[in-house]
Amino acid sequence: MALRSRGHPTKVTLRRRGVEHGRFAPSEPTPFAQAHALWESDRPILLAGILAPALPRWRGAIRRTLALFDGLRAGAGAPRLAARSRLRGRTEFFPSGATVDAGDPRELEKVYVDGMRAKRFAARGLYAKLSWIAHDERDASLRIRFSFGSENLRDWKKETRRAPWADRYALALFPEGTAQAENLRLRRAIEALLGRRARFSERIVYNNAPGGGAIFHHDCEPHQHGVVFGQLAGETAWLALPKRELARHMAGFVNTPRARAPALRRLAGTERKALRALDREGDARIAKLLDETPAFTARLVEHGALFHLQAGDALLLPNHAWNDTCWHAVFALGRRASLAHSYGIFAARR
Ligand SMILES: [Fe+2]
Numbered sequence: 001m002a003l004r005s006r007g008h009p010t011k012v013t014l015r016r017r018g019v020e021h022g023r024f025a026p027s028e029p030t031p032f033a034q035a036h037a038l039w040e041s042d043r044p045i046l047l048a049g050i051l052a053p054a055l056p057r058w059r060g061a062i063r064r065t066l067a068l069f070d071g072l073r074a075g076a077g078a079p080r081l082a083a084r085s086r087l088r089g090r091t092e093f094f095p096s097g098a099t100v101d102a103g104d105p106r107e108l109e110k111v112y113v114d115g116m117r118a119k120r121f122a123a124r125g126l127y128a129k130l131s132w133i134a135h136d137e138r139d140a141s142l143r144i145r146f147s148f149g150s151e152n153l154r155d156w157k158k159e160t161r162r163a164p165w166a167d168r169y170a171l172a173l174f175p176e177g178t179a180q181a182e183n184l185r186l187r188r189a190i191e192a193l194l195g196r197r198a199r200f201s202e203r204i205v206y207n208n209a210p211g212g213g214a215i216f217h218h219d220c221e222p223h224q225h226g227v228v229f230g231q232l233a234g235e236t237a238w239l240a241l242p243k244r245e246l247a248r249h250m251a252g253f254v255n256t257p258r259a260r261a262p263a264l265r266r267l268a269g270t271e272r273k274a275l276r277a278l279d280r281e282g283d284a285r286i287a288k289l290l291d292e293t294p295a296f297t298a299r300l301v302e303h304g305a306l307f308h309l310q311a312g313d314a315l316l317l318p319n320h321a322w323n324d325t326c327w328h329a330v331f332a333l334g335r336r337a338s339l340a341h342s343y344g345i346f347a348a349r350r
Contacts, residue, residue, distance in 0.1 A: 012237045012308050014297060014331045016213050017138045021297040021331075026237065026308035032189065038318075039193040039226075042326045044240035044307060045316040050186050051230050052312030054179035061176040062233050066339055069142055069207040072108070072130065073337075079109040079130045086173050092116050093172060096124070106131040108142075115165040123165035125149050128173060139212035141332060144205045146170040156202060157222055160350065163201045170203040170341075177203070177341045180230035186314055190345060193316070194225055200343035207339060208236055208332035215291040218243065219317065219344070220325040226318040226345045231309040234338025239297065240317060240328040241305040247274035249303065250289065253296050264289060275323060291329065308333075309340075316345075 014021035029048035030038060038045050055062075068082055080098040087093050093113040101107045108130040115123030126148045133141040146169055148162040149155030156163065171177050180186065181200055191198050202224070213236065219227045241249075251274045254264040264285060268274035277286050289296055300306070309315055317326040332338060 010308075012306075012331075012333055014237055014306075015211055016215075016291075016331050017134065017136045017211065019292045019294070021294045024298070024301045024306055026301075026306045027304045029313075035189070035193060035316075039316070040318075042242035042244075042318050042320060042324050044238065044326055044328065045193075045318075046307050046309070047186070047189060047314045047316065049312050050189065050314050051179050051183060051232070054183055055232065055312055058176040058179050058232070061174075062339055065174055065176060065205075066207070066233060066337065069337060069339075073140055073142060073207075073209070079128075080111045083111045083113075083128060083173060087113070090172050093126070093169060094121075104131070105135060106133070108132070113169060115162070115169070123148065123162045126162065126166050126169045127151075128169065133206075133208075133214060134212065140209040141212035141214075141337070142207045142209070144173075146203045160346075163199065163346075167199075167201050167203060170205070174205050174341070176232055176339075177205070179232065180228070180314070180341050181343065186228065186230075190228060190316065193318075194345065194347070197348035198225075199346045199348045200228065201346055202344035204342045205339070206342060207337045208234075208330060209337040210332050210335060213330035213332045214328075215287065216246075216327055216329040218319075218325050218327050220319050220322055221344070223346055223350060224319055224344045225347065226316055226326070227342055228314055228316055228345055229309070229340055229342045230314045231311050232339045232341060233311050234336060235308065235310045235333040236338060236340065237331040237333055238307045238309065238315060238328055239300050239305050239331075240307060240315070240326055241300065241303075243278060243323055243325050243327050244271070244275065245303075246290075246300075246327050247271045247278060249296070249299055250274035250277065253293075253299055254289070258295060261289075278327070 029046040096112045110129045148166045250268045268277040319325040
């Protein structure tokens, strides 16, 4: 597959939630001939321009979705009303209410529908959940996650029957996702890496706002072979690399005199300790190192971990096992909030 080369990459400024990380040149997109080796070693694969030919058809829908997110961010109108107007005339989805989880300060609203087949309920409890991506008021990014059943009981991990219904619900509300969900070039590329037919589920629509973006995390879930993130409008920058390599960089960094962090040396001074430290979710010292230390960011960039996504690009993040998965962090770029769809990659049949 011939994907366009960008020539000399232009530098991007990484700034997130009040922290200035600096201005850096991103890595080149991936030549597809290398994709298999990268996939097997949990490295990110940047498929530059793979969605671009499909985008012009969806220009109007993309514009409307960006306007919808701007409105939701400003608090204009309830998400359930927006959903209802987008579903008008779609008899396969029957609105079945909305909830707000008082225990989750990031959640704005969860909008439910039931999937219908010839006036019979075929898939109950499909939902679209709108949330802020961060607790931090400096980050106005929004996301909408599509799934079904009980979130607390993690129904989506146990059941596959309703997944295609939740996938269709995502496309019914955000039809521009067709450019990614039903993109033959992208599907062929992913299925060649996976070695089997794929299903794109647990869909999330992202609206990353300037100065925002996701902090370092992984998407390692059972039966999820990876994630495909498609940039439909605007741009984002990514730090993405295998978990073990991230742990090596943590150990290397905290042992330099520059780090001046004896406490961190005890916590992450060897690759093994650093791997364990990455599992200590919520540890502020680790979070500060990973997400708020410009010199650490610079080290990751020097080692080729920075990628720049523009409209039409897709990024694959492979997942093989708990310690063999691609960790990643996102920085919103540009002056406007962007639009992207992110799908979990599953085998079509388990
Ligand atoms: Fe992710």
